[in-house]
Amino acid sequence: MEAWAELHQDELIADWVLLHSGRSAAPIRTIKIEFSFMEHLICRVEHFEIVAPYTVRVDFDDSTRQVINFLPVLRGELYGPLRDLALFNRVSLDAEVHTLVWPNGADFDPATLHEWPRCAAAFAMMASAWDSVTA
DSSP states (O other), X not given: OHHXXXXXXXXXXXXXXXXXXXXXXXXXXXXXXXOOGGGSOOOOXXXXXXXXTTEEEEEETTSOEEEEEXXXXXXXXXXXXXXXHHHHTTOEEETTTTEEEOTTSOBOOXXXXXXXXHHHHHHHHXXXXXXXXXX
16 A cells, blocks of 8 residues: 555645645546556665764665655654654664664655655655644
8 A cells, every 4th residue: 555655646645735625636546456566666775874964875775875854754743753853863774674763663665765856845745734634
């Protein structure tokens, strides 16, 4: 399901905007038509380094690297606490799932980190609504 959501993030965001303006959401293709385990990038974080406040250089098992400023997505119940720089700086590499994790349970799919330039704007747009979501 997570892979499908990543594939359709632009459509999901567009539907969110439509629904919040009182209009009907547009249909999104079903999982049965598109979902395949092969469509989800499988990668591992090999190493990371904090290079600036809220910014981490992430090295992957395919020899690629991303430098990610997480500040725009640090909102909501899960990621919001990471605005405390002391907590953010306690990031570690989970040896089992090979991604960045924080003591409060926050983490990111390694594929999302790998493809950050492609999905950062959409992720930040979604995160901007998280502060207003109530349980």
